[in-house]
Amino acid sequence: MIEIRNIRKSFGDKTVIDGVSALMKPGQCNLIIGISGSGKTVLMKCMVGLFQPDSGEVLYDGKDFTNMKSDEKTDVRKEIGMLFQGSALFDSLTVEQNVMFPLNMFTNNSYRTNLKRVNEVLAKVNLQDTNKKFPAELSGGMKKRVGIARAIVLNPKYLFCDEPNSGLDPQTSMVIDRLIRDITEEYQITTVVNTHDMNSVMENGDYIIYMYEGRKEWEGNRKEIIFSKSQRLNDFIFASEFLKDAKDMRMLEETGKIANERDMTQLTDQDAPTLVPPPDEE
Amino acid sequence: MKIIGEIGQYLLMIKGMLSRPESMKMYWKEFIHQCSDIGIGSLGIVMIISIFMGAVSTVQTAYQLVSPLIPKSSIAQIVRDTVILEFAPTLICIVLAGVVGSKIASELGNMRVSEQIDALEIMGINTKTYLVLPKILAALLVIPMLVVIAAVLGIWGGRLAGSMADIISNSTFDKGLLEGFLPYNVFFALVKAYTFAFLISSVPAYFGYYVQGGSLEIGRASTKAVVTSCILILFADYILAALLL
Numbered sequence: 001m002i003e004i005r006n007i008r009k010s011f012g013d014k015t016v017i018d019g020v021s022a023l024m025k026p027g028q029c030n031l032i033i034g035i036s037g038s039g040k041t042v043l044m045k046c047m048v049g050l051f052q053p054d055s056g057e058v059l060y061d062g063k064d065f066t067n068m069k070s071d072e073k074t075d076v077r078k079e080i081g082m083l084f085q086g087s088a089l090f091d092s093l094t095v096e097q098n099v100m101f102p103l104n105m106f107t108n109n110s111y112r113t114n115l116k117r118v119n120e121v122l123a124k125v126n127l128q129d130t131n132k133k134f135p136a137e138l139s140g141g142m143k144k145r146v147g148i149a150r151a152i153v154l155n156p157k158y159l160f161c162d163e164p165n166s167g168l169d170p171q172t173s174m175v176i177d178r179l180i181r182d183i184t185e186e187y188q189i190t191t192v193v194n195t196h197d198m199n200s201v202m203e204n205g206d207y208i209i210y211m212y213e214g215r216k217e218w219e220g221n222r223k224e225i226i227f228s229k230s231q232r233l234n235d236f237i238f239a240s241e242f243l244k245d246a247k248d249m250r251m252l253e254e255t256g257k258i259a260n261e262r263d264m265t266q267l268t269d270q271d272a273p274t275l276v277p278p279p280d281e282e
Numbered sequence: 283m284k285i286i287g288e289i290g291q292y293l294l295m296i297k298g299m300l301s302r303p304e305s306m307k308m309y310w311k312e313f314i315h316q317c318s319d320i321g322i323g324s325l326g327i328v329m330i331i332s333i334f335m336g337a338v339s340t341v342q343t344a345y346q347l348v349s350p351l352i353p354k355s356s357i358a359q360i361v362r363d364t365v366i367l368e369f370a371p372t373l374i375c376i377v378l379a380g381v382v383g384s385k386i387a388s389e390l391g392n393m394r395v396s397e398q399i400d401a402l403e404i405m406g407i408n409t410k411t412y413l414v415l416p417k418i419l420a421a422l423l424v425i426p427m428l429v430v431i432a433a434v435l436g437i438w439g440g441r442l443a444g445s446m447a448d449i450i451s452n453s454t455f456d457k458g459l460l461e462g463f464l465p466y467n468v469f470f471a472l473v474k475a476y477t478f479a480f481l482i483s484s485v486p487a488y489f490g491y492y493v494q495g496g497s498l499e500i501g502r503a504s505t506k507a508v509v510t511s512c513i514l515i516l517f518a519d520y521i522l523a524a525l526l527l
Contacts, residue, residue, distance in 0.1 A: 106305070
């Protein structure tokens with residue numbers, strides 16, 4: 001479990017994160033969404049310790065990460081896996097060497113044991129037979145999957161993904177989203193995803209925080225986001241007419257007013273705003 | 283004020299890299315890789331420059347020594363001392379600042395920009411220790427070796443040019459080499475080599491490690507690293523000469 005309490009971060013005179021708090025639970029995908037420049041990446045970098053917050057705390061299973069000594073931070077970091085926006089694979093190493101790197105650095109296992117583990121995680125991300133390829137020989141989606149494999153090879157308790165779908169086609173994005181969800185549920189990892197991909201929000205948003213100008217504007221889950229009254233959130237999520245229609249569809253489906261798309265024609269525009277979210281099944 | 287800040291950040295980087303390695307096996311591998319990169323990678327250019335440097339020294343010294351009162355063996359003495367004291371350590375290190383320095387700065391700069399350094403940090407690896415320290419240690423081991431090779435090849439190049447151009451016979455050259463030889467000069471050359479090796483590796487590492495922006499900034503950092511290293515080498519050359527000679 002990761003808890004952030006009142007995180008603040010400024011660069012010069014500009015406040016980038018302004019008092020953000022959130023509780024991110026294991027076994028669920030926790031999404032940070034927002035427009036470009038809203039502070040998502042800075043917040044994530046504060047959480048993993050790449051930036052030191054000006055004030056506030058980041059707690060990993062109750063332990064205050066922000067005020068830890070360097071050695072203690074290193075111990076926590078060994079339990080963190082991170083997928084970067086550009087995958088951040090080591091160019092001079094093969095796929096196998098990239099994924100094996102954390103194992104070589106932090107375990108005394110034999111090469112054979114490490115190779116077995118590498119092949120396991122590569123199979124998990126559907127990348128068998130790519131061991132000897134270099135990152136330059138891989139497609140964007142494959143690089144992301146290698147990045148995920150490297151992030152999970154040490155069985156982390158926390159997985160951070162910085163815009164995992166950026167630069168990918170919708171189909172590959174869905175593959176990556178499903179992979180992140182499967183890994184999160186299977187290993188009961190606390191996953192934090194920084195995204196502005198709406199498909200990810202709707203598929204993986206167990207807990208979502210919406211950032212606006214460094215502040216947490218809204219929080220909830222993927223079901224609640226459809227019924228959000230926040231104008232800024234709605235402007236962000238349902239930016240196009242197509243998505244607005246999709247939202248109305250989803251609202252009507254959720255409330256049981258329609259069973260399928262064809263029923264839409266029988267409804268008027270006035271129906272949607274009056275709808276309220278159905279009671280949570282849990 | 284900016285330069286004081288940069289010096290402070292450079293010193294903090296040097297201090298920050300002095301920590302216990304997470305895995306000796308991986309650090310050793312990286313150290314050997316860097317030794318090979320810096321040493322073998324620069325050997326060709328060092329050999330070519332050294333031979334021609336010695337050859338030109340012989341020809342130009344002979345051109346200037348027109349007095350029949352000065353023995354021909356003096357040419358070998360002058361070539362020997364020039365090569366050992368100045369050409370091999372300083373000239374070769376300035377060339378290495380370009381070859382090795384730009385490589386270190388651009389490699390680390392690229393790793394910074396493509397978030398590879400962040401990826402290592404998140405894994406719990408001290409990136410200053412893992413990425414900078416092996417480069418500095420490898421340079422401290424390999425560059426003095428290259429300087430010694432350069433000195434030997436420089437003198438040999440001078441001898442070869444002397445005999446080929448019929449300026450000085452091999453036996454006179456050999457006799458001149460042994461006349462008035464001061465082993466302290468070799469010690470001085472090695473002190474210079476170690477000092478320059480540290481500058482050649484640590485200054486570009488600093489510029490590469492702290493690069494911000496994109497590929498344009500990597501290029502700028504690389505150029506800045508080479509220029510700064512060269513200026514510092516010349517400055518250190520003067521200080522060492524003033525102190526030790």
